[in-house]
Amino acid sequence: MKRIILLITVIAAAVMELIDTSIVNVALSHMSGNLGATLEDTSWVITAYAIANVIIIPITSFLVNKLGRRNYYIGSIIAFTFFSFMCGQASNIWLLVTFRFLQGIGGGALLSVSQVIVFELFPKEKQNIASALFGVGVFVGPTIGPTLGGYITEFYDWPWIFYINIPIGIVAASICYALLKEPEIKVKASSIDWAGIILLAIGIGSLQTVLERGETDDWFEAGYIIFLSVTAFFGLLLFVWWELTTPTPVVNLRVLKSRNLSLAAVMTFVSGVGLFSSVFLTPVFAQRLLNFTPTQTGLLLLPGAILAIGGLIISARLLQRGISPIVMITLGMSMFILFSWQMSGYNLDVSASGLTNTLILRGVGLAMITVPLSVLAVSSLAPADFAQGAALNNMMRQLGGSFGLAMVNTYLANRNAVHRSDLVSNITLDNPAAVKRLADYTQFFISKGTGAVEAHTKALRLMDANIVKQTSLLSFNDAYLLVGIVFLCALPLLLLATPKKKGQQVKVVLADH
Known part of the structure; x- marks a missing residue:
């Protein structure tokens, strides 16, 4: 029974994170009017979350080894939940964008680590079923996000898009605190590859910004898009070179x-x-x-x-x-x-x-x-x-x-x-x-x-x-x-x-x- 409860909990955490990738899409105009911001500025609410997700996901394995899977996972749920609350409380657009970025950082573990936990909860001969169950979250989350966001915006108000995460996050963190254990086999944590983390953040962050904002700002007609495109190219190039040459890479590209x-x-x-x-x-x-x-x-x-x-x-x-x-x-x-x-x-x-x-x-x-x-x-x-x-x-x-x-x-x-x-x-x-x-x-x-x-x-x-x-x-x-x-x-x-x-x-x- 405990295994089933933990299984449902970690899948729910992953679904919650994935829903948040698309739930705000239909509420941007409401946020814009309420916070007195342009629609272009408000769209950074989507961009900030996506940038944070893409930066944190590839270094999840390193953070698990450094902090311990249980600590990192529960801490991420708490961070995601707290910053969801702060997003709903934001009084101006740039506070909302900041909290949204931090929410995305917290959400990084709710995808990759949840996947590993679900896998380990099944016996060896049924681990394809574990993958299928996790796939439910991967598929259903982004699919229902816009519809759920539209319903909440239509009948309530846009902050509730973030507030609905709070009870789920509290319950998930509590259950994981009680039931989640460290894996029996631990990988020794290596020294922190700060250069790799910085290059990854610069390269992926710039690339994600170009992809999210390029069409809105007419691509290469905007000077900052040109600058970020060049930054993304050289940042990722240096990141790949560094990770392949350093003995303790933050992302093992090998x-x-x-x-x-x-x-x-x-x-x-x-x-x-x-x-x-x-x-x-x-x-x-x-x-x-x-x-x-x-x-x-x-x-x-x-x-x-x-x-x-x-x-x-x-x-x-x-x-x-x-x-x-x-x-x-x-x-x-x-x-x-x-x-x-x-x-x-x-x-x-x-x-x-x-x-x-x-x-x-x-x-x-x-x-x-x-x-x-x-x-x-x-x-x-x-x-x-x-x-x-x-x-x-x-x-x-x-x-x-x-x-x-x-x-x-x-x-x-x-x-x-x-x-x-x-x-x-x-x-x-x-x-x-x-x-x-x-x-x-x-x-x-x-x-x-x-x-x-x-x-x-x-x-x-x-x-x-x-x-x-x-x-x-x-x-x-x-x-x-x-x-x-x-x-x-x-x-x-x-x-x-x-x-x-x-x-x-x-x-x-x-x-x-």
């Missing part, structure tokens, strides 16, 4: 000599692109273009999320029976590609049931990828390197999500301009359909008692509103297709995986972080 881990890291990056970009595109598509409420949008995503849980368990069972991870990943990616292709063909008349069925493809497809990628990542690592492999893999998912969001935001803006130009060019006096539509609109407003001149003006505005909506639809279609193409281009990389040797099944099963 584990990437494993072909399967390197391949899994790339594929996890791609899955992050698909997971986070689709989580961003779908609620916006449903609410802005189809006029769905946040609750209705949540109901669209719910069946796919529920069936994804089943997909995670099934994929773990199939791996247990000896099905190759490569086969499972190929199947899952193919399902996501089909989802993207179907979404790229929808118009404004698409039904809720049609969207729900397509989103089931997305959910199950990503679920079929999650566990096999975990297995593939560590299938050729020594047990001592599992934690480092897990941390690097989780970092790649977060980076993939940031890259995916930057990619689709930029692509939406570009395609929006192209499609608007194409549609407007057809609104001419030589186009009978356009002339008739304008006349019909004008006549409609006249029939409502509006004067002829004003009716004509209103008709033009209505036509422009229709063009804007149609332009947005076509841009979203293109964005979904682009994400599908990314998955399609990544599929051939699976041919590079090192085949599992005969008799290696047990090792692969046990090697899930």
